[in-house]
Amino acid sequence: MKKVLVVGGAGYVGSHMVKMLLQANMEVVVLDNLSTGHRDAVLGGEFVEGDTADAACLNRVFREHRFDGVIHFASSTQVGESVKKPGDYYRNNFCNTLNLLDAQIRHEVDVFIFSSTAAIFGNPIQVPIDETHPSRPINPYGRSKWMVEQALRDYDVAHGLRSACLRYFNAAGSDPEGELGERHEPESHLIPLVLRAASGRRENISIFGSDYKTRDGTCVRDYVHVVDLCQAHLLALKQLWKGSGSSVYNLGNGQGFTVQEVISTSEEVTGRKIPVVRTQRREGDADTLVAVSNKAERLLGWDPQFSDLGTIIEHAWLYEKKVAGLK
Numbered sequence: 001m002k003k004v005l006v007v008g009g010a011g012y013v014g015s016h017m018v019k020m021l022l023q024a025n026m027e028v029v030v031l032d033n034l035s036t037g038h039r040d041a042v043l044g045g046e047f048v049e050g051d052t053a054d055a056a057c058l059n060r061v062f063r064e065h066r067f068d069g070v071i072h073f074a075s076s077t078q079v080g081e082s083v084k085k086p087g088d089y090y091r092n093n094f095c096n097t098l099n100l101l102d103a104q105i106r107h108e109v110d111v112f113i114f115s116s117t118a119a120i121f122g123n124p125i126q127v128p129i130d131e132t133h134p135s136r137p138i139n140p141y142g143r144s145k146w147m148v149e150q151a152l153r154d155y156d157v158a159h160g161l162r163s164a165c166l167r168y169f170n171a172a173g174s175d176p177e178g179e180l181g182e183r184h185e186p187e188s189h190l191i192p193l194v195l196r197a198a199s200g201r202r203e204n205i206s207i208f209g210s211d212y213k214t215r216d217g218t219c220v221r222d223y224v225h226v227v228d229l230c231q232a233h234l235l236a237l238k239q240l241w242k243g244s245g246s247s248v249y250n251l252g253n254g255q256g257f258t259v260q261e262v263i264s265t266s267e268e269v270t271g272r273k274i275p276v277v278r279t280q281r282r283e284g285d286a287d288t289l290v291a292v293s294n295k296a297e298r299l300l301g302w303d304p305q306f307s308d309l310g311t312i313i314e315h316a317w318l319y320e321k322k323v324a325g326l327k
Helices: 012-023 055-064 079-084 086-106 140-159 190-199 226-241 259-270 294-300 309-324
Strands: 003-007 027-032 046-049 069-072 111-117 162-168 170-172 205-208 223-225 247-251 276-279
Touching (some): 012 226, 055 086, 069 226, 086 111, 205 259, 226 294
Parallel strands (some): 003 027, 003 069
């Protein structure tokens, strides 16, 4: 039986990943400092409350377990906050990841899955975006993730640490069984914010700009279901176990949806009118951000099961109703 360390396994994507690994009959150890994660979101395995900033904690975890691989989700993810507090982002996302990698090297664990981001690309010069698109991040969050990707190349050369960097666009949706969902505070993702407006946990949803060069004037974004994301992580892990080399993969839906389409589809799914406030554009918002995921489909055998926007929102609504106490 394979044993996997999931760092940040109490968070949104991490908790879904833990559930999938357990369903795949793997042993799971979760390391999370619970700064943004939730202990009750970890549905099984062994839980260790600890921080990647703590080298002694990392050494203890690796000493007590013989891991076959590590999946790393723990990071700070708010773009706006990263601009105001760049030091926090470089320390947590880059320096603390180096601590984790160094612990792996000391304990001879040579497989690493990294939760990266489309923010490494910056403002796109071509759409859709594939893995060959230049990496020109425009904020500390994106730069901190890009720095890790570059470090992983060097760790492969120096130490034989093989990795897969999974650059996903907009993680969305929730566990289809309703056990898990998004619990960010503050929440910044569009779909849960829209659904909070539908459930009454929020007064309205803002549309920032209606004059973009898109089919209805609102921004187009690529939403990929969290379960499909986890499936890609699992496939990448198995590929590395088979002996494949390090690689990078874009993970997206392959089709973009406008902000207005997300709101309209949410109204159809929930059967509720969602109050909207239209306001001015936010600086830095691109018209369209859509991924090309052909590489993951071709090399990993990734076959997303929940690419329909209505299905993504339906699953997210299951969890929102649970949190809001709705039937």
